[in-house]
Amino acid sequence: MGASVTRAIRNFNLENRAEREISKMKPSAAPRHPSTKSLLREQMNSRPDIKGEIARKDDKLLSLLKDVYVDSKDPVSSMQVKDAGTRQQPKEFRLPKGNHFGMNIENIPKGKISIVEALTLLNNHKLYPETWTAEKIAEEYHLEQKDVNSVLRYFVTFEVKIIPPEDRKAIQSE
Known part of the structure; x- marks a missing residue:
């Protein structure tokens, strides 16, 4: 009901109003x-x-x-492109390793790792570099060798060191 009233008011005397605007002096x-x-x-x-x-x-x-000749075509919609493309192969998943502290992670795509796994493998490599080599980590977590080498080279885990002051007495906790 309200839309029809609005439309009637909007279209009232439309031609006369349009002609009046057109016949006005141009600026x-x-x-x-x-x-x-x-x-x-x-x-x-x-x-x-x-x-x-x-x-x-x-x-x-x-x-x-x-x-100058301009030839334009309408862009192809993304839906048509998706249909025309080849179907994606199903991804391979693996189960997460280690404790995920109550996180709801059921499976991880091969070639990727979770934050917890990244911290674990960095810590293992730091503590036992002979046993946790880049090759073993790549095989264990289904990663590429170059990615593992980059991670081990550029990322380190935090290490907290508390250095007691030598010239002051340490405050004893009660």
């Missing part, structure tokens, strides 16, 4: 500042060919414009 150019009028007049007097230059059409530019 003129902004008035020039009085200080620039004398400068413009001087330029027009010193070079009378400027007016003709402004109004003249350049045939060379017009011919170049006629040579």
Whole structure:
């Protein structure tokens, strides 16, 4: 009910209102500042060919414009692209290793590891570098060798060291 009333009010006398807007005077150019009028007049007097230059059409530019050809096509919707593409192969998953402290992780794609597993493998490599080599870690967690080498090279686990002050007495906890 409300939509029909709104539509009736919006379309009331539409043609007359449109014609009134069209027949209004078009806006003129902004008035020039009085200080620039004398400068413009001087330029027009010193070079009378400027007016003709402004109004003249350049045939060379017009011919170049006629040579331009624009061909446009509607973009293909993403739904069609997905349907046309090949079907994805099902991903291989593996079970998470170690304790995940109550996290709800059921399976992890091969080639990826969880945060807990990353910290575990970094710590294992730090504590036992002979047994936890990059090759063993790559095999155990189904990762690529170059990725494991990069992780072991650029990431380290935090190590907390408490250095007691030598010149002050340590405060004893009660």
